[in-house]
Amino acid sequence: MDIPxxxxxxxxxxxARLLTWLENDQPxxxxxxxxxxxxxxxxxxxxxxGPSGSGKSSLVNRLALQLAxxxxxxxxxxxxxxxxxxxxxxxxxxLLGDRVRMRDLMECPEIxxxxxxxxxxxxxxxxxxGELVLALEAAGFDIILVETVGAGQSEVxxxxxxxTTLVVEAPGLGDDIQAAKAGILEIxxxxxxxxxxxxxxxxxxxxxxxxxxxxxELKAETxxxxxxxxxxxxxxxxxxREGMVSLAAAIHEHFTxxxxxxxxxxxxxxxxxxxxNRLLRERLYEDWQRSQPQANLSEALQSLRKRETSPYSxxxxxxx
Amino acid sequence: MDIPxxxxxxxxxxxARLLTWLENDQPxxxxxxxxxxxxxxxxxxxxxxGPSGSGKSSLVNRLALQLAxxxxxxxxxxxxxxxxxxxxxxxxxxLLGDRVRMRDLMECPEIxxxxxxxxxxxxxxxxxxGELVLALEAAGFDIILVETVGAGQSEVxxxxxxxTTLVVEAPGLGDDIQAAKAGILEIxxxxxxxxxxxxxxxxxxxxxxxxxxxxxELKAETxxxxxxxxxxxxxxxxxxREGMVSLAAAIHEHFTxxxxxxxxxxxxxxxxxxxxNRLLRERLYEDWQRSQPQANLSEALQSLRKRETSPYSxxxxxxx
Numbered sequence: 001m002d003i004p005x006x007x008x009x010x011x012x013x014x015x016a017r018l019l020t021w022l023e024n025d026q027p028x029x030x031x032x033x034x035x036x037x038x039x040x041x042x043x044x045x046x047x048x049x050g051p052s053g054s055g056k057s058s059l060v061n062r063l064a065l066q067l068a069x070x071x072x073x074x075x076x077x078x079x080x081x082x083x084x085x086x087x088x089x090x091x092x093x094x095l096l097g098d099r100v101r102m103r104d105l106m107e108c109p110e111i112x113x114x115x116x117x118x119x120x121x122x123x124x125x126x127x128x129x130g131e132l133v134l135a136l137e138a139a140g141f142d143i144i145l146v147e148t149v150g151a152g153q154s155e156v157x158x159x160x161x162x163x164t165t166l167v168v169e170a171p172g173l174g175d176d177i178q179a180a181k182a183g184i185l186e187i188x189x190x191x192x193x194x195x196x197x198x199x200x201x202x203x204x205x206x207x208x209x210x211x212x213x214x215x216x217e218l219k220a221e222t223x224x225x226x227x228x229x230x231x232x233x234x235x236x237x238x239x240x241r242e243g244m245v246s247l248a249a250a251i252h253e254h255f256t257x258x259x260x261x262x263x264x265x266x267x268x269x270x271x272x273x274x275x276x277n278r279l280l281r282e283r284l285y286e287d288w289q290r291s292q293p294q295a296n297l298s299e300a301l302q303s304l305r306k307r308e309t310s311p312y313s314x315x316x317x318x319x320x
Numbered sequence: 321m322d323i324p325x326x327x328x329x330x331x332x333x334x335x336a337r338l339l340t341w342l343e344n345d346q347p348x349x350x351x352x353x354x355x356x357x358x359x360x361x362x363x364x365x366x367x368x369x370g371p372s373g374s375g376k377s378s379l380v381n382r383l384a385l386q387l388a389x390x391x392x393x394x395x396x397x398x399x400x401x402x403x404x405x406x407x408x409x410x411x412x413x414x415l416l417g418d419r420v421r422m423r424d425l426m427e428c429p430e431i432x433x434x435x436x437x438x439x440x441x442x443x444x445x446x447x448x449x450g451e452l453v454l455a456l457e458a459a460g461f462d463i464i465l466v467e468t469v470g471a472g473q474s475e476v477x478x479x480x481x482x483x484t485t486l487v488v489e490a491p492g493l494g495d496d497i498q499a500a501k502a503g504i505l506e507i508x509x510x511x512x513x514x515x516x517x518x519x520x521x522x523x524x525x526x527x528x529x530x531x532x533x534x535x536x537e538l539k540a541e542t543x544x545x546x547x548x549x550x551x552x553x554x555x556x557x558x559x560x561r562e563g564m565v566s567l568a569a570a571i572h573e574h575f576t577x578x579x580x581x582x583x584x585x586x587x588x589x590x591x592x593x594x595x596x597n598r599l600l601r602e603r604l605y606e607d608w609q610r611s612q613p614q615a616n617l618s619e620a621l622q623s624l625r626k627r628e629t630s631p632y633s634x635x636x637x638x639x640x
Contacts, residue, residue: 040627051373272631301596319603
């Protein structure tokens with residue numbers, strides 16, 4: 001049986017192999033995804049982001065366990081976790097992450113964990129992440145948690161990848177202007193103040209709720225009235241396993257809203273078009289490189305290095 | 321007199337206008353940069369990055385003042401600050417940043433400040449930042465400080481943009497594994513532990529120094545012996561204006577090393593080629609879009625949305 005079929009039947013070894021192919025950008029990975037594509041689009045993709053020190057990894061860990069088990073309102077679900085850690089020679093990067101998490105989660109057969117090392121490639125991380133998520137969708141997970149480290153561009157990328165974006169904060173991580181400056185509130189569907197056991201958590205939650213309200217008012221002034229989603233602020237303590245039931249309920253509420261408002265479909269389509277655009281840009285670049293006589297290009301780069309020709313003139317020359 | 325000439329003569333209004341053109345991706349901005357290009361390549365570009373809460377902005381502020389004034393070993397220098405803050409409807413984003421900094425720095429005529437809002441565009445921020453830096457180089461600044469918010473992809477981008485990368489940490493921002501996980505130490509040329517007035521700063525500095533040493537040993541094992549740069553750990557307190565002379569000296573030492581080792585030229589070239597590649601990819605995409613009959617593309621996207629065709633098959637079809 002080939003890899004796509006085995007993935008569809010829930011074979012984890014086959015899935016792990018496919019994910020490795022995709023991470024390493026191997027053509028057989030894309031061929032498998034091509035076959036699996038009709039089986040994608042049913043999973044609830046939840047992005048989790050926030051600054052380091054917010055206890056994001058522990059929260060994802062706890063949340064996965066919570067979502068995997070049946071509770072009053074929800075049946076047990078199959079959960080995949082995709083953690084994107086920048087690779088580092090200092091920590092062993094993704095590998096360390098896998099081990100730490102594995103210890104907690106390997107006892108739970110409903111949860112699949114995968115760490116993914118950032119390669120620092122131009123747009124490469126986001127593209128590969130999109131492909132790994134597609135593979136996990138085809139493998140039939142009900143929920144896919146995607147965790148990213150840090151702030152900035154990777155946050156914008158994760159918001160594009162997810163149906164629901166959780167932004168995790170914690171008390172004492174710097175003042176409120178810092179949070180606002182990071183632009184992080186804009187992408188939140190649910191705001192989590194983790195480490196609720198620490199002092200200052202309640203007041204951080206209040207401040208953030210107030211900031212969200214101002215933001216919502218600004219938005220309401222500029223956009224048409226509609227059934228808008230009101231971003232809830234959830235207090236959790238991953239350490240003490242507190243607030244997880246309430247957070248799971250908020251996620252389910254957002255899921256319901258996504259479907260009722262048509263946002264589910266809109267976000268799913270935006271994500272597909274994003275992946276398509278990335279693949280398209282790569283293909284154009286590769287085709288162009290192949291079409292150029294090698295001597296041409298190295299001569300051009302030479303004159304760029306000597307600052308004889310600007311990058312702008314150079315491109316005009318190459319395309320004329 | 322036209323904008324490029326005025327920029328070369330140090331006209332700040334002309335420079336501000338050019339930067340706006342570049343930020344808004346206007347063709348006349350690129351035309352001006354094309355003319356200015358031969359005058360670029362002489363500034364020392366210093367990237368400053370680190371997690372929010374590390375006091376990065378205050379440090380950049382203090383450092384700009386320090387570098388602008390003559391001290392025992394260095395003459396007074398012209399300093400530009402380019403701060404990249406993700407825009408946010410909550411804080412007014414870049415605008416607020418400008419005002420807060422302006423108050424401190426506007427009394428110093430040797431310092432030019434510019435905030436730049438992230439637009440969340442695909443690779444757009446990094447490309448525009450590269451162009452703004454080129455414009456500042458042409459305007460004759462000796463030193464250009466580029467500050468980015470957060471971790472992740474934007475850090476990798478800043479390391480590509482700079483000759484010297486400062487990574488700013490502070491005590492109490494989460495444990496050491498967090499710092500290592502963020503992969504942030506890899507890109508540091510100088511590691512700054514800010515908020516040295518707070519408890520735990522010394523021990524954070526020691527831990528980070530030890531981690532850097534392990535990293536250096538790992539690198540030494542895998543690469544050829546050469547006159548390597550040993551990343552120093554600098555303790556500063558931007559609040560109490562402490563450690564700034566020593567930090568400026570470390571920056572100057574790195575500058576000397578860059579020139580002696582040939583790294584200056586290597587990094588400058590990598591940066592130029594990076595900008596060229598970004599421009600090239602954009603051009604290829606635009607040309608391709610123009611070449612496609614609109615009906616073709618929207619039909620193709622339609623079948624993607626219905627999940628009838630995978631992104632991979634779609635690209636094969638469009639290119640066959």
